[in-house]
Structures are given as structure tokens and as C-alpha cells.
Amino acid sequence: MPEFANRILLSRLRLAAILLLGVVLCLTPYRHFKPVSGLLEEVRERDFISIHTRNTPTTYYEGRHGPTGFEYELMRRFAEYLGVSLTLDARHHIQSALDAVRQEGDLAAAALPLDLTQPDLIYSRPILDLQPLLVYRRGLPPVKDPEALAGLTIGTIRGSGTDRVLRELQAEHPELGWRESSEVEVAELLSQVEGGYLDAAVVFEHQFRINRIFFPGVERGFPLGKPLSMAWAFPASGGLGLQQAANRFLYGLKQAGVLDELVARHFGHDDYLEYVGARVFIAHLNERLPTYAELFREAARNTGFDWKLLAALGYQESHWDPEATSPTGVRGLMMLTLPTAGEMGVSDRLDPVQSVDGGARYLRQLKDRLPESIQGDDRLYMAMAAYNVGLGHLYDARRIAEELGGDPNSWEDVREALPLLQKREWHSKTRHGYARGGEPVIYVRNIRRYYEILSYVDRSQQQYLQLNEAPNGVDEEFPLFDIISPLHQ
Template identity: 40%
Template sequence: MHDKVRISFLAGATILAGLSTTRCNSAPETNNVVQNGSVETIQQDGDLIVLTLEGPTTFSATREGAIGYEADLVQKFADDLGVTPRFIQMDSIDEMLDAMDEGRAHLAAANLTMTETRQDDLAFGPAYRNVAESVVCHQGGPAPKTLDQLTGVNLEVLAGSSYVETLEDAATNHPELTWETETAGSALPMLRDVAEQRLDCTVADSHLAEYARRLYPDLIIPMSLTETRPMGWVYNSNISGMDQALAGWFMEAHASGYLEELDEHWFGHLDEFDYVEVLRFVERIEERLPRYRTYFEAAAEEKPFDWILLAAQAYQESHWDENAVSPTGVRGLMMLTRPTAREVGIEDRLDPAQSVDGGARYLQRLYNRLPEAIDGSDRLWFALAAYNVGMGHVYDARTLARRQGLDPNNWETMERMLPLLTRPKYYGSVKHGYARGYEPVRYVERIRDYYNMLRANVPV
């Protein structure tokens, strides 16, 4: 049996994004100065001390470990060094950067934009992602498209952030531009205040702004304050060899496609936004989900996935309508066919408890039937695709991948191969023939989206 996997947010983004196996270990107190030493010293000691901030696109500590884009990136770097990352969650950007200036950690990883001011005072590793700074407002309030229009709005931004630097620069030519600051781990609290109309506008990195629109569909992004700018880790310059280690590792991470894969994993679907659909989903979280939550929780016990995944899948299947019936005869919360219901021992497909239990057991069977070589988040995406289109077509897509010299165990490969099953040239050459191959790809994408929105909106 494979270990239970946890889907990250921002699989997306959709993130829904995917699964994380990063660890969150206890760390030294932040008032301790790390030994200067070298990268070799860190490898001998076995611990990489990393400062970070809590945020949906950065890092979150859970009982099962650390999850987040930065957590995964740090974990990969630490794995390649042969050490264990020890995350220290700080309360603010200023606190974190002050701690780095005082040598209290080896790295700071928290979606930090590489501004000229910061680079004058801190040592940055290579850039690994580019983001713009977006102005985010409520659709029922001001929607400034220029700096002149931004003056006079009730604007609050994250203290210590690059947004403050940007606004200070803008204020030299627009002296009427004013703003307040708030101390937090990310811009999400301010985004929530805008969504609830306690603020007119705030500023957030473009990927966080797009993520927030999935939580709060009334948010709009009327303008950008900057062009895209790079993000990087801050490193302790007293650690001999750290600059070379980071330069070499990020060069390989770029060349191998790892950074591109990680971006897709966390942020790949954030540009797909349907206001009406997201608004309806958020409303149904309050109106419908409470009736079925206990069924999802019970069905997820001893399964390799959590109850939120089942809830997300059920929403994709039926929109949490226990009486749902399709023209093809599938029915219930998990839209089971009659043969599948018999296979898992379900008598009444319209009974919500039976439907959820049956759907969960069927998904687990598919998950367990997959080859051992398919692991991590990919294994869950494969199982969900098989739930939608059938295991035979999934195996056909793997056959097409092998013929093209691609990795048949990689979900991104399947996203390319499954749609080929709509074309005679390809489906005529495999065992199970034609399939609507675009459907399982979209099915998995939507479940990832719903999962991430649930994670952000529902206490677990």
C-alpha cells in the first residue's frame, strides 16, 4: 500500500496543484547564529536551516509535513545536498530578513522579489521565478488602471514587501499616493479584507492574486504596478561555497525542466478563471458540503487520499447533488455506473453515504492497480483519470507514450497522450480504441482546482 498523499494548493492552482511529501522538522531557535562553515559542514551536520513565511503560495506546516511551492523547492535542493531541511516560520518579511542579516539561518525561501534595494544588503541566489505586482480590488469598488487613479483609494499592503518599495518609488512622481501597511506572512489577509470590502485595494504577486480570485471570486485585477521581476532565495554569505552550490543546482533545475514542472504543479491552471463557476462553488461549500462532509471523512479512512480529495471529486461528478442522474445512467454523488456499484457492493447509488463509500473504494482499487513505477501525485492523477475514462484507455495512453519515447509514468505525459485517443491514427493502433481523451485531462484539472479551493475555505 502506498502512503497517504496530500494534495497541495496551489496544485493549483490549480493548482490544484498536487501532492507534497516535504517534511517539516523542528528547528533551532531563531536567536541562534548558525556556524559559518561551508556547504560541506552543512552536509556533515545534516541540517539545512531555512527561514520562511506562511502563505498559500509559499509554505504551510501540517501534521504530515511542510507543503507549498517553496517547501517543495527547498526539499529538492536539500535532497540533492543529502541533508534535511529545518524550516523556521517567521512572522514577517522584516523579521526574516533581519534574521538572515544576523546569520541565523542558511537560507530564506519565501517568494522574495529581487529588488535593487534588497540586493544591496542581502545575498541572493539565482532567480527561479518571475512575478509582477498586481493591484487587486473588489469588483464593486474602485478599479484604478493608472497610478493617478490609485491615489485616493483605501490601499493597504504587506509590510516589508517589495510592494512598499514600488509604491515609495511611485510616490516621488505621485505625491498624493498613500497607503497603510500590515504585518503578515503574505498578502492573503489583505486580499481577504478587499474581498470583504474592508479595503478598496491591495497589492499582491501576480500568482497569489490569481489564486485569491479562486477563493474570493469578486476580486478583480485592474492593473499591474510592475513588469515581471525575478524571485530568489537569500543565502548566508558567510557559508563558504553556498553561492556556487546554489548557482549549480538552479542551473540544473532549469535545464532538467524541474522548475517548469514545479510551476505547472502549483500554478499551472491559475490563468483559467470562470467567475460564475467559482462563485457557485464557494456558495455550495456553505450550502451543500456540510450535509456530506461526514461521509467523505468516513470514506477516506485508511485510504491513500484525504476526505477533501473525495469532496472535490464528488463536486466534479455531481456538484454535490445526491440525486444527480446522467443521460448515460450514472447516478448519485459519485456518479457510479451500475456495474461499478455492483463491483464495490453498493445497493443504492442515490444513497449519499453508500455512493461516497463506493466511489472511494473504487478510486482506491484503481490507485492500487496502477504499476508501482507510477508514484507520488502522478499516481493519484492516473487513478482519477481511470475513474473518468476507464483503466484500459489510460493504459493505451501509456502505450502511445512509450512509442514516442516519453515517460509513461508521468502525468504531464498523459495530458499530452490521452487527447490523441480522439484521432484515428492513434486510437486505431491501441487495444481499447477511441476515447474522449480530453475529458479525463480536464476532469483531473478541475478536481485539482476544487481541492485547492476547499483547502483554503474549509477547516480540516
């Protein structure tokens, strides 16, 4: 009898639960309850996917040829994978991106740490390892372990995952305190460290790698804690379909090696410039470039190049020294040879006005003389290589690239062939013979990196000015930061 009574009670409880669920379903808007594939099907029906992101160098930003950035590349490819168009809202910081995707939009892709404690969200498979890193101001005693953090003013980004690591460390080191804000980005943190507002900051390894060249006054300290995982966030109310599609997409990129290629392309080039050389470049940018910036702008207007590209080429040639002279006889700010100067109508190679104008027109001439089959950035990079090594040697390298099974219209393949001009077995078969073919490879690489720095500084000029102006009502010494006090206080 008791067993029978228990069965009746369980049946009644199940019935009550079913009725309650029915009431909830009736009262809950459709947005908050979708079947497994609900949001995915909605995306396909409306023919676009809406993504919340951040405007940062490591996530999404406007480059020379339009939108770019590591996560932007992934978002764009994911939209193509789904067969839909892409719309972005990049006005977010981390927390606002998460809040927004809970209410509207389809996913958040904003260098988000995978956090399974976040309510109403589900996450994709891990995309990238995020290793927290302590960095500090050059000139301070070396900061190589947690014990050295005592007494330092440390900053970090709230919600990025680095704040979570600091809280875990504080449990072991109660004297640890820091300042955090969701309103700052990595560049601002590093700027405040370099400027003395902060002694140190906790960022991620890949973020420091891509930004370090802009902040030569900031030193690498030590890794903090174990790596976290970057992932995309989806509204839990949208079902599992979109998340599962993203997981299949990301898994496919990983298996094909495409994900690793994107990581290497966006985060793997901090060694393009020797670190001390980067510091010298930043110093020259502040001290020398202002004198010649208008010359580069005028030459850019006349030739159609970006003035920052011409300035980057000028720095590679002479370090913006108008009287520079090489042992081989090239002279001036753009280091023109005597025959090139005569061809360009430059009567005085040491005159900065003539040198910049002549160098820009010569680069334009080289680019225009290349075959029409070379397009886009490949065409620009080959023109820059020809500025260094000459068109004849560039054509020889293109033929070698083709002989090796590569694409003579691809800078990536020609770049691999150029150093072979130094080897007799190869240059003996070419029309123009031996060349120091490794030099134009480094030459183009450096100009591209200098151009990145100049573009970054140009984009960030207003931001840097704002960093020195405390908002009304905000602590002038530590604007925007909330102070996390040591546990013993």
C-alpha cells in the first residue's frame, strides 16, 4: 500500500511539473525559448548574423583595406560558412558585449575568456589560449615573481579574465591589490604603465606581443597563473544550433591548419624589429618625423600612396636623416642613387623636398611597371622590393618562384625565392645574376612593420590625448579604475 501511494504521489508531481512548464512556456516570449536549432534557423532565414565585438588591434579594427583583426577574420569566415552576411556592433567593452548578446544579437566575439559561471550564456569550443602576463615599467627593479608585486600599482581590464587570475592570486597573497576597469583597453593600460600612472599591468601574452613595439618603455615580467581559453558567447535562450555550427566551423579551421595560420599572421610577428631598434624608431617618430610629415603627405597626394607608407619607406632608407649617405653612394632622406635621381629630375639628393618627391614618384613608377597579373598588396610589396634590389632582380626571383612551382604573382612565393639569388646554382641561371636577395625580404618586412606602427599611432592620436585629460569627477591619477584593495585592509 505505501508503494502504491508513492506511485500516485510521483504521478501527481510529474503532472504538476508539466502544467507549470506549460504556463511558463505560454508566458515567456519566443526570444527566450527556442528549440535546439532555433537561433541558427533564425540567422539563416534573415540572411545575416549579428555579432557584438570590440574595437581593438587584436580583435577588430579598420585597416588600410577595410575591416581586419584576428577575430574579425574568424567572424567573416563563419558568416561565409553559414552562407549569410555579417553585421557588427563594435562599440563594446567585454561586459557590455556579454550583456548585449543576452538581449539581442547572435553571438559575442570580443576576446572573451571562457567562463562557465556566466548566467544565460553558452560558449563555443576554445579558440585561443590566453596566457596572463605581468608587465611593468622599464626602469623599475625586475618583476619576476608574485612576491615582487607588493607595493606596485597594478592595472587590468575587468571581465577579461586577467582580473579573475588576480583574485585567485590574492587568495595566496592577501597583500595584493590592483585597479581594474571595463572602460580601458590594452593600449591604454600599457600607455599608463609607460607614462607612470601605473607601475605594472596584467594583460595576455598575445596582446603584449602585438602591442609591445608601440610601448618600448614597458618590460615583460612573468606569466601569471595557467592559461585561460578564448571563446565565443551565445545566448542560452537561442538553443544549441548556432553554437554547434560554430564548433564545427572552428574545428574545421583547426584541422585544416587555417586557425594556426591566422594566429601566426596576427600575433606572431613581434620579432620583426629588434627591440632596441623599436625604441629608437619611437624616439625618431617623435623627434624627426614632425619635420618631414607634410612632405610625405604632399608626395602621397601626388602619387596616390598612403603618406604613412612613404614615411615608413623613408625611415627604412635613412631613419629620416636628410643627409644620410651610404658607402655605395646613395644619398638623402629617400636614399636615391645618382641615376635614379637624374631619371626623377632630382638635382639635389640632400634636399628633403626633392628627395621625398623623387622617391615617391620612383616607387609609383616601379609599381606601374609591374605586370598587370600582380594585384593588391602583392603588387605593392614587390614594388617596394624593387626599390631596394631593382626590377631586374625582382623579375629573376619571380622566374625562380615559378620554377619552384610557386606563383610568380604572389609576394609570399617571390619572398621565398629572393634569397636564392645569393646562391650560384640559382643566380647563374638568371638574366641579372647575383643579388643580396635576403635584403629586400627584410626591407619589405620592416617597412610593413613601421607602417603598422605609424598607422596605429595615427589612429590612436586622439585616444592618447584623452589619456592625459582626466574626465570630470574622476580620480586624475587613476582615471576610470576601481581599486581592489588588499584582503588585509
